[in-house]
Amino acid sequence: MKIKDFSAVLWAFMISAMAFLIHKGxxxxxxxxxxxxxxxxxxxxxxxxxxCCVAITLTSVFIKxxxxxxxxxxxxxxxxxxxxLCFGLFYSGLSSSGTSVSFEKGNFIIVFLFFLAIETILTIRLLNKNQ
Structure with a gap:
């Protein structure tokens, strides 16, 4: 394996950090x-x-x-x-009702879908290399 194959993990960290800073801002x-x-x-x-994103990306690199x-x-x-794991870890905090909880649920699902898109794009890029 080449060190270039692990650039997807670096991309995952950078995109995550930028998204967090933008979201927090x-x-x-x-x-x-x-x-x-x-x-x-x-x-x-x-x-x-x-x-999770780094684990999935690393596993994809090794499996490839x-x-x-x-x-x-x-x-x-x-x-x-x-x-x-999301369901098991975060269900208790997101299962209650209220206006702030619905905002938190929407926020959580948007973050989940964002990271799912990142993982998918990085895996597609990994599979399309050298073709």
């Missing part, structure tokens, strides 16, 4: 009190999804080295595991 400017009512702060959510045809299957399996 938007909350600071537009909704200054919204994050204080959240059950899980943005740093926790972004930390969890960044760790041994069998290119299995990368898609492992990607789908790890995405399912990520969603199961």
């Amino acid at each position: 938007l909350f600071y400017l537009l909704f200054p009190q919204a994050e204080t009512a959240f059950a899980f702060p943005l740093l926790t959510i972004y930390g969890f999804f960044t760790a 080295g041994s069998s290119v045809h299995s990368v898609g299957q492992f990607f789908m399996l790890l995405t399912f595991v990520e969603m199961a």
Whole structure:
């Protein structure tokens, strides 16, 4: 394996950090009190999804080295595991009702979909290299 193959992991970290800073800045400017009512702060959510994104990207890099045809299957399996972990870890804080909770639920699903898009794009780029 070449060191260039691991550039996707660096991209995952950089995109995550930029998204977190933009998200935090938007909350600071537009909704200054919204994050204080959240059950899980943005740093926790972004930390969890960044760790999952890096794990999925690293696994995709290693799987590609041994069998290119299995990368898609492992990607789908790890995405399912990520969603199961999300449900298990964050369900208790997001299951209550209220106006701030619905805002938090929307925020959570947007962050999840954003990281799902990042993981998918990085995996597609990884598979399309050298073709």
